[in-house]
Amino acid sequence: MHRAAILLLVALPVASDEIPERHAAVAERILGAALAQGGAARFAEQLSDGIGPRLAGSPGDAAAVRWALDELSRLGLEARTEKVTVPVWVRGEESARIVAPVEQRLVVTALGGSVATPPDGITGDVLMVTSIEELRGIAADRVRGKIVLFNRAIAPGFAGYSASGGMRSRGPSEAARLGAVASLVRSLGTLSARLPHTGGMRYASDAPRIPAAAVAAEDADLIQRLLARDGAVRVTLRLGCETRPDAESANVIAELPGRERPEEIVLIGAHLDSWDLGTGAIDDAAGVGIVMDTLRILKSQGLVPRRTLRAVLFANEENGLRGARSYAEEHAPELPRHVVAMEADAGGGRPVGLAVEAGPGGLERLTQIAGLFPLLAAGRVPRVGLLQEDAHYFDWHHTAADTFDKIDPRALAESAAFFAIVAFALAEDPGTLPRPEPPAKPEP
Amino acid sequence: MHRAAILLLVALPVASDEIPERHAAVAERILGAALAQGGAARFAEQLSDGIGPRLAGSPGDAAAVRWALDELSRLGLEARTEKVTVPVWVRGEESARIVAPVEQRLVVTALGGSVATPPDGITGDVLMVTSIEELRGIAADRVRGKIVLFNRAIAPGFAGYSASGGMRSRGPSEAARLGAVASLVRSLGTLSARLPHTGGMRYASDAPRIPAAAVAAEDADLIQRLLARDGAVRVTLRLGCETRPDAESANVIAELPGRERPEEIVLIGAHLDSWDLGTGAIDDAAGVGIVMDTLRILKSQGLVPRRTLRAVLFANEENGLRGARSYAEEHAPELPRHVVAMEADAGGGRPVGLAVEAGPGGLERLTQIAGLFPLLAAGRVPRVGLLQEDAHYFDWHHTAADTFDKIDPRALAESAAFFAIVAFALAEDPGTLPRPEPPAKPEP
Numbered sequence: 063m064h065r066a067a068i069l070l071l072v073a074l075p076v077a078s079d080e081i082p083e084r085h086a087a088v089a090e091r092i093l094g095a096a097l098a099q100g101g102a103a104r105f106a107e108q109l110s111d112g113i114g115p116r117l118a119g120s121p122g123d124a125a126a127v128r129w130a131l132d133e134l135s136r137l138g139l140e141a142r143t144e145k146v147t148v149p150v151w152v153r154g155e156e157s158a159r160i161v162a163p164v165e166q167r168l169v170v171t172a173l174g175g176s177v178a179t180p181p182d183g184i185t186g187d188v189l190m191v192t193s194i195e196e197l198r199g200i201a202a203d204r205v206r207g208k209i210v211l212f213n214r215a216i217a218p219g220f221a222g223y224s225a226s227g228g229m230r231s232r233g234p235s236e237a238a239r240l241g242a243v244a245s246l247v248r249s250l251g252t253l254s255a256r257l258p259h260t261g262g263m264r265y266a267s268d269a270p271r272i273p274a275a276a277v278a279a280e281d282a283d284l285i286q287r288l289l290a291r292d293g294a295v296r297v298t299l300r301l302g303c304e305t306r307p308d309a310e311s312a313n314v315i316a317e318l319p320g321r322e323r324p325e326e327i328v329l330i331g332a333h334l335d336s337w338d339l340g341t342g343a344i345d346d347a348a349g350v351g352i353v354m355d356t357l358r359i360l361k362s363q364g365l366v367p368r369r370t371l372r373a374v375l376f377a378n379e380e381n382g383l384r385g386a387r388s389y390a391e392e393h394a395p396e397l398p399r400h401v402v403a404m405e406a407d408a409g410g411g412r413p414v415g416l417a418v419e420a421g422p423g424g425l426e427r428l429t430q431i432a433g434l435f436p437l438l439a440a441g442r443v444p445r446v447g448l449l450q451e452d453a454h455y456f457d458w459h460h461t462a463a464d465t466f467d468k469i470d471p472r473a474l475a476e477s478a479a480f481f482a483i484v485a486f487a488l489a490e491d492p493g494t495l496p497r498p499e500p501p502a503k504p505e506p
Numbered sequence: 507m508h509r510a511a512i513l514l515l516v517a518l519p520v521a522s523d524e525i526p527e528r529h530a531a532v533a534e535r536i537l538g539a540a541l542a543q544g545g546a547a548r549f550a551e552q553l554s555d556g557i558g559p560r561l562a563g564s565p566g567d568a569a570a571v572r573w574a575l576d577e578l579s580r581l582g583l584e585a586r587t588e589k590v591t592v593p594v595w596v597r598g599e600e601s602a603r604i605v606a607p608v609e610q611r612l613v614v615t616a617l618g619g620s621v622a623t624p625p626d627g628i629t630g631d632v633l634m635v636t637s638i639e640e641l642r643g644i645a646a647d648r649v650r651g652k653i654v655l656f657n658r659a660i661a662p663g664f665a666g667y668s669a670s671g672g673m674r675s676r677g678p679s680e681a682a683r684l685g686a687v688a689s690l691v692r693s694l695g696t697l698s699a700r701l702p703h704t705g706g707m708r709y710a711s712d713a714p715r716i717p718a719a720a721v722a723a724e725d726a727d728l729i730q731r732l733l734a735r736d737g738a739v740r741v742t743l744r745l746g747c748e749t750r751p752d753a754e755s756a757n758v759i760a761e762l763p764g765r766e767r768p769e770e771i772v773l774i775g776a777h778l779d780s781w782d783l784g785t786g787a788i789d790d791a792a793g794v795g796i797v798m799d800t801l802r803i804l805k806s807q808g809l810v811p812r813r814t815l816r817a818v819l820f821a822n823e824e825n826g827l828r829g830a831r832s833y834a835e836e837h838a839p840e841l842p843r844h845v846v847a848m849e850a851d852a853g854g855g856r857p858v859g860l861a862v863e864a865g866p867g868g869l870e871r872l873t874q875i876a877g878l879f880p881l882l883a884a885g886r887v888p889r890v891g892l893l894q895e896d897a898h899y900f901d902w903h904h905t906a907a908d909t910f911d912k913i914d915p916r917a918l919a920e921s922a923a924f925f926a927i928v929a930f931a932l933a934e935d936p937g938t939l940p941r942p943e944p945p946a947k948p949e950p
Contacts, residue, residue, distance in 0.1 A: 111731055114610045166558045166785070169906060255699030256784070256907035280909040287555055287910070340700070341610070462613060463700035465724040466731070 088365060089483045095359045096479035102351035103471035105133065106410070109334075109350055110343035110466045117174075117338040118378035119150035119309035126334045130314040130350070130375050137358050143312035146388045148378040150309045151175055153338055154302030156275065158246075161185065162296040163288060169278040170246070171258035171339065172303045173230060174381035175265070176274045183300035184209070184244045184273060188285055194228060194236050206241030209297050213248045213282045219452040220408070223250055223459070227261075234274035235266035244299050245274040248282035253457035256280045260337050261460045262381050273301045311335075311377040313385050318360055320369040320489065327372050327396065328489040329403040329443075330356055330481070333379030340464030344455060348469055348477075349406035350375055352448070355475075356482040367489035369401065379407075400443045401494040406481055409459075410469030411451030413480035420444035421496035444495035446488070448481050532809060533927045539803045540923035546795035547915035549577065550854070553778075553794055554787035554910045561618075561782040562822035563594035563753035570778045574758040574794070574819050581802050587756035590821040590832045594753045595619055597782055598746030600719065602690075605629065606740040607732060613722040614690070615702035615783065616747045617674060618825035619709070620718045627744035628653070628688045628717060632729055638672060638680050650685030653741050657692045657726045663896040664852070667694055667903070671705075678718035679710035688743050689718040692726035697901035700724045704781050705904045706825050717745045755779075755821040757829045762804055764813040764933065771816050771840065772933040773847040773887075774800055774925070777823035784908030788899060792913055792921075793850035794819055796892070799919075800926040811933035813845065823851075844887040845938040850925055853903075854913030855895030857924035864888040865940035888939035890932070892925050 096102065109116075113129060116122035127143060134141035151174055158168040189208040191197045197210065212229040216222040227250065234245035249259035256278045265271045277285075288295045314334060320326065332349030336342020353373050360371065377385030390397070402420075421444070451473070458464045488495070540546070553560075557573060560566035571587060578585035595618055602612040633652040635641045641654065656673035660666040671694065678689035693703035700722045709715045721729075732739045758778060764770065776793030780786020797817050804815065821829030834841070846864075865888070895917070902908045932939070 107731070111610070111728055112608050114608070164556050164558070166555075253697075253699055254907065254911065255697055255701055255901075256905070256909065257699055257701075280907065280911050283911045284555060284909065287551070457699075461700070463698065463724065465700065465728065467698065467724055467727045 088486060091363055091365070092359055092482045092486065093479040095363055096355060096475045096482065097472070100471050100475050101355040101358050102348070102474045102478035103469060104351070105354045106343060106347040106351035106469055106474065107466050108133070109347040110341040114341040115338045116334065116336050116342060117151070118148035118311055118335050118381055118384070120338070123311050123335055123377070127312045127314055130334060133354065134314065134316040134357070137361055139316040139318070139357060139361065141314060141316040143314055144388070144392060146311050146313055146377040146385045147308050148311045148384050149175070149382045150306040151381060152304045152306060154178070154304055156301050156303070158275070158277070158297060158299045160285070160288070160295055161298050163292040163294070166284060168281040168297065169256050169258050170275040170299065171260045172301045173234070173247070173261060173263040173274045173276060174337070175263055175305065176301060176303050177271045178303050179244070179273045179299055179301045183298045185296060185298040186243050188289065188295045188297055189242070190286060190289060194233060197236055197240070200240070202240045205237065208242050209244045209246060209299065210237035210242045211246045211248070211277070211282065211285060213286060215248065215279065216250055216252065216456065218252045218456060220455070222252070223456055226250055230261050230276065231263050234263055234272055235269040238269040238272045242272060244272050246277045246299070249276045249279050251279060251456050251459065251461065254279065255463070257461045257463060259460045260339055273299060275299060275301060311385070313377050313389055314375040316357060316373050318357060318366065318371040320371070321366045322368040324370050325399055326369040327400045328369050328485060329372050329374060329400055330406070330485050331374045331376055331403065332406045333385065334375040335378050335380055337380055337460050339460065339462040340458070341466065342464060343466045344409040344464050344468050345459055346379070346407050348410040348474055349408070351474060352406040352478045352481045355478040356485055359482050360486060365486060367486050368492070369489040371485055371489050397443060402444045402446055402488050404446045404448070404481065404485055404488070406448045408448055408450040409452060409455045410474045411455065411477070412473040413448060413477045414451055415449040416484065417447040417449055418445070419498055421498050442497045442500065444497055446484065448477060450477055532930060535807055535809070536803055536926045536930065537923040539807055540799060540919045540926065544915050544919050545799035545802050546792070546918045546922035547913060548795070549798045550787060550791040550795035550913055550918065551910050552577070553791040554785040558785040559782045560778065560780050560786060561595070562592035562755055562779050562825055562828070564782070567755050567779055567821070571756045571758055574778060577798065578758065578760040578801070581805055583760040583762070583801060583805065585758060585760040587758055588832070588836060590755050590757055590829045591752050592755045592822040592828050593619070593826045594750040595825060596748045596750060598622070598748055600745050600747070602719070602721070602741060602743045604729070604732070604739060605742050607736040607738070610728060612725040612741065613700050613702050614719040614743065615704045616745045617678070617691070617707040617718045617720060618704060618781070619707050619749065620745060620747050621715045622747050623688070623717045623743055623745045627742045629740065629742040630687050632733065632739045632741055633686070634730060634733055638677060641680055641684070644684070646684045649681065652686050653688045653690060653743065654681035654686045655690045655692070655721070655726065655729060657730060659692065659723065660694055660696060660900065662696045662900060664899070666696070667900055670694055674705050674720065675707050678707055678716055679713040682713040682716045686716060688716050690721045690743070693720045693723050695723060695900050695903065695905065698723065699907070701905045701907060703904045704783055717743060719743060719745060755829070757821050757833055758819040760801060760817050762801060762810065762815040764815070765810045766812040768814050769843055770813040771844045772813050772929060773816050773818060773844055774850070774929050775818045775820055775847065776850045777829065778819040779822050779824055781824055781904050783904065783906040784902070785910065787908050787910045788853040788912050789903055789908055790823070790851050792854040792918055793852070795918060796850040796922045796925045799922040800929055803926050804930060809930060811930050812936070813933040815929060815933050841887060846888045846890055846932050848890045848892070848925065848929055848932070850892045852892055852894040852896060853899045854918045855899065855921070856917040857892065857921045858895055859893040860928065861891040861893055862889070863942055865942050886941045886944065888941055890928065892921060894921055
């Protein structure tokens with residue numbers, strides 16, 4: 063992306079008309095520092111190569127917390143941790159096979175939080191649907207004893223992912239309510255590489271907990287072809303996953319205190335944890351790199367905005383959101399002093415804009431980025447998510463292939479610069495984004 | 507591809523000037539039958555979906571032989587098997603980890619024929635090279651005790667693959683001669699999907715047999731970055747593979763007897779076996795489909811060429827070439843009556859031309875397709891390989907992702923039509939391709 067284009071993007075987020083004179087010069091300095099020093103990619107490399115997978119409560123998670131604390135301190139900041147109690151879920155062995163009408167291996171991976179199958183697995187005929195709505199239209203006696211397969215391909219990018227994410231997160235309980243014995247979802251991914259994509263899933267309190275896994279796109283296609291050919295496909299699924307007692311992890315926090323209104327907070331956040339399959343490079347070492355580089359650049363350039371810039375590297379975004387929940391609870395009295403929350407959790411691509419959720423007069427109401435910050439919504443904090451090029455993001459998202467090579471250091475530096483400029487502008491702006499309106503009360 | 511383009515490609519292979527008048531009409535009929543009935547993709551689907559992996563000597567291999575025999579008989583042909591004694595190699599458990607300077611999982615897969623490691627694995631420092639030549643320039647005392655990593659990315663297509671294949675097939679013995687304890691090769695693949703690509707490997711008789719595996723491209727990159735950062739990387743490799751006693755498999759053969767010179771043979775071949783990781787769709791269910799559909803089309807259209815068209819579905823191409831060797835031995839007296847051998851082993855893509863190896867006056871001398879037929883060269887049989895679009899072939903070649911969805915039925919039908927037209931033309935042509943010259947004797 064051309065330098066001018068980045069600076070043009072920067073024009074967007076300033077909510078007030080009172081744009082300080084020195085804005086453009088500051089933006090140039092930030093951009094120069096981000097591109098020349100490549101700090102975001104360096105941080106991301108340290109986290110993904112040097113620590114690797116870091117699912118909540120794992121040794122990698124603990125190492126990531128120590129690393130972040132060390133690196134932020136090395137920037138000359140007072141970094142601290144805030145304790146978060148996190149779930150501990152361990153994947154274990156996992157496998158699946160078609161056992162009739164042919165014998166074929168299936169490539170599967172358990173969804174985060176799934177219960178295990180018995181050691182010999184669960185065997186059942188597959189009932190294939192393309193949506194939760196379709197499933198709801200099927201009589202329970204046709205679902206009972208079946209393994210439900212949610213099979214719909216997604217379009218590239220966040221829009222495609224968001225449209226189908228419910229099949230993964232809510233599908234298992236929807237299927238269980240109708241008597242299904244296990245739930246499979248076609249991987250929410252966009253690459254033909256027989257890659258299974260894991261991800262979060264939530265059991266409803268009113269449904270039996272059945273084992274839930276993602277299946278590679280190729281294998282969902284195979285099941286579909288065999289169903290078309292033979293009318294029935296029988297599958298055995300074995301998951302050895304396990305939920306252990308909760309463990310202690312932490313949000314890592316560091317601040318640049320504001321020069322005029324230090325009590326007002328611009329929060330910039332990313333998540334430190336990752337799934338266990340890859341090394342969590344695009345999700346979310348890239349975002350951690352962006353947030354940490356924002357602090358590094360402003361600190362090294364001596365840029366002190368009006369308000370306090372608070373970086374929060376959240377624990378347990380992937381399988382529980384306990385880090386964000388804990389932050390929202392612990393800091394509830396302070397939330398009215400959060401003027402905006404910015405999030406970097408959209409990969410290693412070039413910046414393409416911002417998703418802004420604010421009150422009337424806010425720029426736009428986009429919901430593509432649905433990560434940590436919904437939990438801050440209770441405090442009605444305006445939210446700004448960094449949008450990045452995402453055409454390939456879901457090729458690798460939540461898979462073993464989420465590794466550092468997927469990050470283009472130059473693109474990430476541009477995103478870091480853009481993010482830092484916006485953060486600075488929001489912390490500097492005499493005005494603030496209007497707060498979102500409270501959610502409408504449901505009709506009685 | 508446009509119909510006219512396929513018919514234009516057909517103009518190429520006819521070696522003699524005496525092109526029969528009816529040629530163009532025949533080509534049109536073959537093309538129509540291939541496109542309308544999609545037989546090649548149907549055969550490929552049956553083999554890859556219905557049987558799946560079929561490494562020599564495995565239950566899948568035996569099922570594939572039975573299937574081919576049944577399907578060819580169903581076409582009204584007298585199909586037969588010729589016994590081939592094949593090696594039996596079983597993959598077993600396989601894993602690898604970086605153990606220093608960080609802990610990271612590596613995605614690996616054993617190369618076909620590799621010996622196992624001890625149960626606790628082999629641990630050693632990595633010595634990275636980018637070619638066999640570079641390795642040869644290193645003193646043995648720097649290689650002794652090391653795990654050699656051959657790390658060079660390949661360009662897309664067969665040309666890129668051929669240029670680097672030696673690292674996989676000969677690298678392990680080259681490393682062992684200098685005292686290495688194990689050999690890793692960067693996957694010979696072109697997709698960033700953390701996919702390990704297996705493949706054949708041959709131990710030299712004068713070198714110790716050391717375990718040999720392919721590592722995903724991402725993991726080769728990680729090792730390279732860590733070497734650059736820390737100077738040393740220590741890896742533990744565990745392979746549980748095993749070579750069992752030889753087993754019996756078979757080449758499957760069926761013919762369309764020639765109308766004038768039945769004793770002269772145009773051989774059309776593909777290989778029935780596959781690697782164990784995927785379902786062998788592009789390698790080589792697609793080629794099997796092309797060869798079988800050639801017989802189906804000519805038979806159903808009542809097209810009987812001058813010479814005999816003999817289809818051979820070879821056993822054990824992937825890890826031993828015993829099917830081709832056995833054929834060359836058994837049929838040695840007949841080889842002078844083989845006027846040409848055509849091969850389909852280049853995936854499911856559209857046809858783009860032919861690789862022709864023949865004597866002076868033959869069309870071109872291309873060596874991109876180096877599959878079964880070198881073994882027929884002793885009999886100096888002219889060889890013609892089908893060239894297909896290959897920009898993505900090495901995305902999936904020899905991986906778990908080699909599955910039926912990678913085949914575009916329309917593209918494969920075009921390739922089958924092209925192959926069938928060329929086979930018919932060569933069997934019909936009153937003249938023949940000149941035979942290749944005997945290989946030059948090495949200088950004394």
